[in-house]
Amino acid sequence: MLQNKTKLLLMLAILFCAGWMVAAWSAGDPGLGEERVADNEDQIQKQMLELIKKISEQRHQEGIVRRFNQGKGLGCFDADFRVSENLPDNLRKGLFSQPGLHKAMVRFANASEMDDREKDLRGMSVKVFGVAGKSLWGDDGAQDFVLNSYPALFAADPEDFLDFVKATEQDRVWWYFFNPLNSHLQSLWVLYKARKKHASPFDLQYWSTTPYRLGLEKTAAVKYSVKSCSTYQSSASGNVHENHLRDAMQKHLQNAPVCFDFMVQLQTDPETMPIEDAQVIWDEEESPFQKVATLTIQNQDFTRGQSVSDCEKLSFNPWQSLAEHQPLGGINRVRKHIYAQMSEFRNRTNEQRFVSVSTNSN
Numbered sequence: 498m499l500q501n502k503t504k505l506l507l508m509l510a511i512l513f514c515a516g517w518m519v520a521a522w523s524a525g526d527p528g529l530g531e532e533r534v535a536d537n538e539d540q541i542q543k544q545m546l547e548l549i550k551k552i553s554e555q556r557h558q559e560g561i562v563r564r565f566n567q568g569k570g571l572g573c574f575d576a577d578f579r580v581s582e583n584l585p586d587n588l589r590k591g592l593f594s595q596p597g598l599h600k601a602m603v604r605f606a607n608a609s610e611m612d613d614r615e616k617d618l619r620g621m622s623v624k625v626f627g628v629a630g631k632s633l634w635g636d637d638g639a640q641d642f643v644l645n646s647y648p649a650l651f652a653a654d655p656e657d658f659l660d661f662v663k664a665t666e667q668d669r670v671w672w673y674f675f676n677p678l679n680s681h682l683q684s685l686w687v688l689y690k691a692r693k694k695h696a697s698p699f700d701l702q703y704w705s706t707t708p709y710r711l712g713l714e715k716t717a718a719v720k721y722s723v724k725s726c727s728t729y730q731s732s733a734s735g736n737v738h739e740n741h742l743r744d745a746m747q748k749h750l751q752n753a754p755v756c757f758d759f760m761v762q763l764q765t766d767p768e769t770m771p772i773e774d775a776q777v778i779w780d781e782e783e784s785p786f787q788k789v790a791t792l793t794i795q796n797q798d799f800t801r802g803q804s805v806s807d808c809e810k811l812s813f814n815p816w817q818s819l820a821e822h823q824p825l826g827g828i829n830r831v832r833k834h835i836y837a838q839m840s841e842f843r844n845r846t847n848e849q850r851f852v853s854v855s856t857n858s859n
C-alpha cells in the first residue's frame with residue numbers, strides 16, 4: 498500500500514517537473530523586440546492609476562492640480578524638428594522615413610522638486626507635428642517623445658513602480674527601498690546617480706529609458722536619446738535661486754539658439770538589452786546612438802502668463818505615436834491609460850476650479 502502511494506507521488510512529481518520543463522522551454526528566452534506581458538499587468542495598472550489619482554487629490558486639495566510627475570514646468574517652446582537626410586535604410590522608418598522639417602513643441606520640467614536649487618531629474622517632452630499616418634492613441638498628426646535626464650528608470654517594471662507608488666501613498670518611501678522582504682536597493686542607487694543639480698535643462702542629455710519599435714517589423718526595437726549640441730552652455734556659477742533654470746534658459750536663448758541631436762539606439766542583443774527591464778542601460782559600445790534628426794529652439798518669450806498656462810494644459814503620452822514607433826515593455830504599456838486618465842483628471846479639475854473661482858468672484 499505504502500509502496501503504491503510512493504509510486505504515485507513519484508509519478509506526480511515527474512509529471513510536474515516535465516510540465517514545468519516543457520513550459521519553460523516553450524517560453525524560451527525572448528527574441529529581439531519581443532515583449533512578455535505579465536498575467537497580472539492589468540490589475541497592476543488599475544491599482545497604480547487609483548493610487549496616483551488619490552495621491553494627486555491629496556497633494557492638490559485646492560489650487561492648480563499639477564502633473565503627478567514632472568510637476569514644475571520650466572518652460573514650453575516652439576521648436577523645429579528636422580529629420581536628417583541620407584539615413585540608412587534600417588533607420589528610415591515612420592517619422593524618420595522622409596527627410597525634412599516639422600514644427601514641434603518641447604516642455605522641460607523638474608521631476609519632483611519645486612525649487613530649482615535641489616538635486617532632481619529633469620524631464621523633456623517633445624511633440625512633433627505634421628506627422629503623416631494613424632496614431633495609436635490621441636489625434637492623428639502628432640508624435641510624442643517623453644524623456645528623462647538619466648539613462649535608466651529607477652523601477653525595472655510595473656510591479657516595481659507600483660511598490661513605489663504604494664509606499665508614496667503611505668508616506669513611507671524609505672520602506673520601498675529598505676523593506677527587508679522586498680528591498681529596492683538598486684532603485685535607490687539609480688536615483689542617487691540620477692538626481693543632480695543642473696545649470697540649465699538646455700545643456701543636458703535625455704533618454705527614453707524604455708524601448709520603442711522602429712518600423713513595422715516585430716524584431717526592431719530602439720531607445721531614444723536627445724543630446725545638447727548647442728555652442729552656448731550655461732555657467733554653473735550663475736545666480737542660483739528657486740527659479741534659476743528658467744532664467745538660464747532665457748539667457749541662453751538671448752545669446753544663441755538651442756540645438757539638440759535626436760538619436761536612436763538599436764537593440765542588438767535581447768538578453769543584455771532587455772525590453773521588459775527599464776533599469777538596464779543598453780550598452781553604447783555594443784550599440785551606439787545614431788543621429789536621426791536635429792531639434793532647434795530659437796529665441797522666444799516663453800515666460801508670458803498665457804504661454805505658461807497653455808503649456809501646463811498640454812498632454813504628452815508615449816502612445817501618441819505612429820505604429821512604427823510603438824512603445825514597448827511593461828512600463829510603457831501601463832503608462833498608456835495612466836497618462837491619458839491623469840491628464841484628463843488634472844485638466845478637468847483645473848477647469849472646474851477656475852470656473853468656480855470666476856463664478857464666486859462675479
Ligand code: HEM
Nearest residue numbers: 564565566567620621622643644645658705706813839840
Ligand atoms: C510606470 C511608469 C510611469 C508612470 C506610472 C508615470 C506616470 C506619469 C504621470 C501620471 C505623469 C503626468 C501625466 C499628465 O498629467 O499629463 C507623468 C509625466 C511625465 N513622465 Fe512619467 N511615468 C512613468 C514612467 C516614465 C518614464 C519611463 C519617463 C521617461 C524616461 C517618464 C517621464 C515623464 C515626463 C517627462 C512627464 C511629463 C510629461 C508632460 O510634459 O506632460 N515617466 N508620468
